[in-house]
Amino acid sequence: MNFKIHLQKAIVFCAVFCFLIAFSLQTPSMAKANTSESNLNVNAKSAILIDANTGQILFEKNADKVLPPASMTKMMTEYLVMKALHSGKLTWDTKVSISDYVYHISQNRAYSNVPLRKDYQYTVKELYEAMAIYSANGATIALAEKIGGSEKNFVNLMNKTAKEIGMEHAKYINSSGLENVDLGDYAPVGGPNDSNLLSPKDLAKLAYRIVTDYPEALKISSTPLKDFTAGVDHPINMVNWNYMLPGFGENMNQYKYQGVDGLKTGHTDLAGYCFTGTVNQNGHRLISVVFGTKSDGARFIETRKLFDYGYQQFSMKTLVKKGTELKNAKTLSVLKGKEDKVKIGLGQSLKLAVENGNEKDYKIQFHLDKSKLDKDGNLVAPVKKGEKVGYATVTHKDGSPYSYLFNQKSTEIPVVTSQAVEKSNWFVLMMQGIGHFFASIFHGIGSLFGKIF
Known part of the structure; x- marks a missing residue:
């Protein structure tokens, strides 16, 4: 009986200890913020x-x-x-x-x-x-x-x-x-x-x-x-x-x-x-x-x-420069254009007051403007150079945002097209339409035979 009681206490102790370790590892930014404030010690209400x-x-x-x-x-x-x-x-x-x-x-x-x-x-x-x-x-x-x-x-x-x-x-x-x-x-x-x-x-x-x-x-x-x-x-x-x-x-x-x-x-x-x-x-x-x-x-x-x-x-510090391409979204697909893709990048530079030593402690998140795209996520030509297609935000690497006096929206960086894409002429568009038509037919036939065989 005593052995079972001691075993239960040991299990509870280990569980609490592991929880505390996990919690401390998951909240470094909070600890860092509290430390900086306490060190400053402003004697005011x-x-x-x-x-x-x-x-x-x-x-x-x-x-x-x-x-x-x-x-x-x-x-x-x-x-x-x-x-x-x-x-x-x-x-x-x-x-x-x-x-x-x-x-x-x-x-x-x-x-x-x-x-x-x-x-x-x-x-x-x-x-x-x-x-x-x-x-x-x-x-x-x-x-x-x-x-x-x-x-x-x-x-x-x-x-x-x-x-x-x-x-x-x-x-x-x-x-x-x-x-x-x-x-x-x-x-x-x-x-x-x-x-x-x-x-x-x-x-x-x-x-x-x-x-x-x-x-x-x-x-x-x-x-x-x-x-x-x-x-x-x-x-x-x-x-x-x-x-x-x-x-x-x-x-x-x-x-x-x-x-x-x-x-x-x-x-x-x-x-x-x-x-x-x-x-x-x-x-x-x-x-x-x-x-x-x-x-x-x-x-x-x-x-x-x-x-x-x-x-x-x-x-x-200038964290990102105008024209910087996004790692995971360098281009967008374009329909009905002379080019089928267009490069995108940041429309302006972003300067922030960065704590010394933490110059690289940030990440960029990209947000597409869905109203600019068709249902399949494509731009439709014509596309102007410098056309805004979304925005990017900068956050700490842990995902927490930088704090601002005003709405975070004021710090959004526009994401724009790097070049113009003209609309294809009617003949090219017609041929593309015919191509898409036959491609869809062959795709349907292939799916049918796949089901049969």
């Missing part, structure tokens, strides 16, 4: 790092967690001002009047502000610079009212635009990022205890759109110091809250980072210290977001970790 050239996610920590973004809210106001400028709705010289609401908020220097006058009209550029450099709340609300007619209408536009961009968790209730309790009776949307709510991934998407659609915004966000002179007796020295920019004194050198040119800081008691940063070194741009660090300097220290990680651990 949440964070994300992306490659701005591709939208590829290089690091994330609680990236979908929704938190108050404080003045990083102003990035959407900046985006919508830029959009209005490009559409012709505004110009930099457009005049903006100051409402009682804007006046009241702008006089509170406990917030980040330049004092605005009701008897003075400001240009869009003056207010935009105050917003983007100095994070001026009154100037931000003035721009929101100019575009929307009221801040409430502008908030509706903010939320609509967020959906269009794909900011899945975004909820805007005002344009400035102040808490509603600070706005008091002027709060345009929501209750007294409500806040704007965004995730790091939401803000990374918005930052990506700003630097991609309106790169001129970075010329203003990268300004370290500027005097505000409009409507004031003495110039107000606007110091950019982004201490990673060059141009500050020696006491700020500890935060300076080569190539940083934006984008927006944020701080409230509820949100903590936050920062959406972007940096460009040798044409390789990164975007980072950190939420909820514990001090003014900490948000830049944690951002430095992310930037160092991005540049030291990853390199931009």
Whole structure:
């Protein structure tokens, strides 16, 4: 009896041991990802790092967690001002009047502000610079009212635009990022205890759109110091809250980072210290977001970790070149053409931020566009050179996809024909049809005799 019990225990132990070994062998990519994140150790409530050239996610920590973004809210106001400028709705010289609401908020220097006058009209550029450099709340609300007619209408536009961009968790209730309790009776949307709510991934998407659609915004966000002179007796020295920019004194050198040119800081008691940063070194741009660090300097220290990680651990590589033929699908059959086959290849090159040492750790998968083919999988002539017949995707060798901010469809590589195939003339087509007819007859007779004999 004892022998049977010991035998059963031994069998159970062996089974558990084998399962653990098999599990560890089957999940190397998961272990690798966890190791890289723990080594980075970003001391923030949440964070994300992306490659701005591709939208590829290089690091994330609680990236979908929704938190108050404080003045990083102003990035959407900046985006919508830029959009209005490009559409012709505004110009930099457009005049903006100051409402009682804007006046009241702008006089509170406990917030980040330049004092605005009701008897003075400001240009869009003056207010935009105050917003983007100095994070001026009154100037931000003035721009929101100019575009929307009221801040409430502008908030509706903010939320609509967020959906269009794909900011899945975004909820805007005002344009400035102040808490509603600070706005008091002027709060345009929501209750007294409500806040704007965004995730790091939401803000990374918005930052990506700003630097991609309106790169001129970075010329203003990268300004370290500027005097505000409009409507004031003495110039107000606007110091950019982004201490990673060059141009500050020696006491700020500890935060300076080569190539940083934006984008927006944020701080409230509820949100903590936050920062959406972007940096460009040798044409390789990164975007980072950190939420909820514990001090003014900490948000830049944690951002430095992310930037160092991005540049030291990853390199931009051309994984596949335009014209590359696919190993298992070099040609497609063509019907009714002067050629019965056509070569196919990749229609464009693909660059990715690849972790150093893993340059060959990928595979290409080919997907045919069935709508281009007949029921037997053939193209039908005529076929144009460069005609798209499908697409290819690049994944890790274990089959797991690369992570992107936006839909994976944006990273599909078109597969195109390498040459044109003209349609055969009517006589050739007729002879081919006769040939196919007799071939089918002989095939049928052969099958019949095969069954008989």
